[in-house]
Amino acid sequence: MADKFNVVGISAHRVDGRGLVTGKPVFVDDLPKHPGLLHVALLTSPHAHARITSIDTRAAEQVEGIALVLDHRNTPHRRYTTAGQGYPEPSPYDSRMFDTKVRWVGDRVAAVAADTLESAERALGLIEVDYEMLDPVLSIDEALADGAPVIHDEDDALDVWDAERNISAHMVASAGDAEKGLAESDVVVEVTTETHYAQHAPLEPHVVSTFLDEQGRLVIVSSTQVPFHVRRIIGRLLDVPVHGIRVIKPRIGGGFGVKQEVLIEDLPSLVTLRTGRPAQMVYTREQEFISSRTRHPMRIRVRLGAKDDGTLHALAMDVLSNTGAYGTHGLTVLSNVGSKTLPLYNKAPHVSFRGDAVYTNLPVGGAYRGYGATQGYFPLETAVDRLAGELGMDALEWRSLNHIREGETSPIFVALGEGREGVEQTITSCELDECIRLGAERIGWSEKRGKREREGSKVHGVGMSVHMQGSGIPMIDMGAATIKMNDDGSFNLLVGATDLGTGSDTILAQIAAEVLAVPLESVIVTSSDTDITPFDVGAYASSTTYVSGMAVQKAAEEVREQILEVAALMLEADPGELELVDERVVAGDDRSVSLANIGIRTLYGVEQQQIGATASFVPELSPPPFLASFCEVAVDESTGRVDVLRYVAAIDCGTAINPKLAEGQLEGAIANGIGFALFEEMIFDAEGHPKTPDFARYKIPGPMDMPELETILVDSYEPTGPMGAKSVSEIGINAPIPTIANAIYDATGVWLTETPFTPERVWRALNG
């Protein structure tokens, strides 16, 4: 399919590449500092659960260079959510800028703005806080126990499901009758898994700088995935009208969901509003670990029931999610545990999903690449392997028999959406069989599976799993794009979409260039500036290529029509017989006119006008990408160490607009998933204090920790997507845990149900 394109399907250089490889000041903290800058520093709670009985900031205020001290006494009391989601946000309003209660080690207590960071930090040390200690709640079980301390006992929180019982959110969905279906099944397997706390760890921490422009408007320059949500949420929180705020996102050093959170923008913003001075706040790496967001730990039970012939008959999933101290993204991540996994096996008439997200006095869960599907696929895909085993079927064969296909639907699409009901949808492209076939071939499935080859104390195994995700949130997300033409036949593309390093500026420009028949260099991209670019929900839910890409395609098509109309006048031809080819409009005969000519003519000549258009797109569907993931492991039975030797990931993401960038998304997601599966882990002591708040203790994969990794982009075309594309960015992160767990079983005959698969944990499992 890709061969019908000229610019799409090419691995063009990133449009922002030059600045990045030459080290230009493109990140928030690199930009020139405004004179009079105030540095904002944060005092956080040393206790997991306590009430602030008094704060004395007088000594801090005396420190030289202190401009402002903020705490619960002089900041807005309005409850809100830090979740950077569409309005109204499907997350409870259970947060305050500063509260009278602290709910985890790392919760906010006070902030200081000063001329220098040193003064600010010195002042923080002089703030005296008295706490009334409360019993901390440090696990899901403790949270749900009778008589457990109530974490959100405030009376003004909104949309908390059952605060008395520490339940932040609750979700049920079903089709058929799962209990009956399980009873009717010939073979039933049940798996319960536990996944752990993990952190996104973008290399650039959260950083925000704020100032008042010449007209006194608040400008927020932020490393954010959601500039428009920042504008709205900060406006409401600080009582500034939307028209009084401009949010700019420059280059950002990774996000992975943790910057889909309006986490710190409020502090420098309030400092700037109160003092009139520019302000900046940068999280230290330690704060990034302690006072940021995490992946929700979960306990999930999956039950599968199949008939003797292998067809899935019933599928039940019960989820307990630990949302930590606040409920941001709690409900929607919970929903996605089921909504992104259960439709994959759509042959089962009986499906049920039920889940609770509970509050604890531990770090706050948030949006993290994979968004619940990562946790859900662990029990699901290991249960599938167990089921196939009990049925005497090969793992590939069982999946091929039961997975969803083009032209098919699942009742779960309607029953379960983003914290509410979903949207009906039929699969319009699915090359999962081809993904499985190619992946199996590359890993050597038939030669290696079940062979348990030994090499000293090491035993080898292969495992696999299959996955789907989505492409944006249907009927909720919106992306918009504006394109205008310049006098040399180049175009400005303005998008609200947020490139967080993914390369979305590049692929959106490729889509525009394709429609407008110009080289990529002729499309100048400006993104994510709320004053300049049209609206976009931002970078999350695997939406940008599909949703924002479609908006770009529509805008480009409208611009093309306008160009053809002008050309028709110039060439004295009928617009219908004209075509855009290689920067020219050509008529059927030899007549043609260049875009540069049209550009200069429309700006200065007779048909004077600005050629340009704005289009927006709200998806009705969320076509899932599909992935087949394979790996080979060597398990050292003496030490429990698991080495992933090779990894093969074959994906159906529709058209890859930029193949290298698409592969890079998959490779990066797999790398992060491998880290999560094997060693990345936030650990806490018995009082809830973090023990791993730096990269020395919280290890993320380095180049030597990666297996030989092969990604395969399977030929596919999604008819509802821009140029045939769907999403690619999140899906890969879900794969390593079940793929590695299945491979460990293949090697050792032992099932792991708790992550991460550290040597000690595997050693204990191997030794009963």
Added chain:
Amino acid sequence: MRITLRINDNELRAEIAPGATLLETLRANGYTSVKDGCANGDCGTCAVLLDGRAAASCLLFAAQAEGKEITTIEGLAGADEAYHPLQQTMLDAGGVQCGYCIPGMILTASDLLALNPSPTRADIAEYLVGNLCRCTGYVKQIDAIEMAAAILSEGAIDG
């Protein structure tokens, strides 16, 4: 204290706190390509070349670098070229995503290529073990360094 540093063939005279790290001093003087990813020696985003050797600038006091030649990414490409081969191949291979790790990654790779002009993929991974990247999974960055090694050793034969 007053110190004089040689950075990318320029002399920088600066008044610094004696406890200032090289990272802080470079960033405060406009060398913002040197990133502050952890300030703990764990991530490699602050790497610079010190007399040609890659070093974590967060693990050095600025005063220790006096008398040494400091190279940041701004000084890597020759005056007459747009890109150093490593910068070119990083883009060609698709090794850049968010780009935050890239200056440190490229500088460390240039140190490697000086020591070992034709490294294997395993050699590259081993030398970059302290340069973290959260976006790419390293596949394409290692591709890029292999490609640059080939370009540089070709040049060595021609010239």
Added chain:
Amino acid sequence: MSRPSIAEYHRPSTVEEAWSHVSDGSPSVRILSGGTDLTISAPPDVDTLVDVARCLDHSIEARRDGSIRIGAMTTFTDMLLNDALGSYAAGVMPEMLSDLGNPLLRNISTIGGHLARGKLSDVVPVLVALDAEVVVYQGDEKQMTIQRYYDESVHRSPHLLTEVVLPVAVKRSAAAFLRFARTAFDFPMLNVCCRIDFDGHMVGAARIVCGATPLRSQRASGAESWIREHGLEARAIEAAARRAREEIHTRDGWVASAEYRSHLVEVLTSRCLTEVARRLAAR
């Protein structure tokens, strides 16, 4: 943790001058070598740095008799690339150094700073296994074993570590080092260095040293005697490893339990001794 505010930075050009800054033992004065430890973990009360780059040697000297002298300011990279160290005791030094930290660290951190810092270490077990000595300046020079340097807390007293000395090596001697960590760039949760001198018939010296337990490096002397008495046959190695497991003290930590560390002592000791035996046989 709040960072110290440093007021003074000295660059003495002689050892005597450096000593004059630190001899009174003030906790606020610190010797600065590579800086990789001081930059990130100097206590908040430190206000003076004494940069010894100009007064301490940074060369490696292979003496005729086979001993090696390493100046305290020598970086790990210079040690890693040094030929004499590469062939000493079957190359155990570069074997260990290539896994320590990463090049961005090894290019600047020094052997002197490393040893003086006295924390969890990959280097110390190797130096103990090699019977290395250190030269310490405290108004005058003293040479002592690396074990004494720590056992008598010399490393905590005011001193300048000026050299490390690897003794004359026995002809038929081999050593090996193993570390166990979560990732390739990580502090170890256990490491082991074994050295065996073997004249073809009898084991001479045997050293089995475990570090990162996470306590200070420990010698498994029972296991060492076992090997001296029973040689390096597979059964003897197994038995020695079991002994090591019993002798070596381990402690619970968040990265590994004491029980698991003890198990690793046995597994790694056995593997390390097997590798030493292989190296001896290959000679």
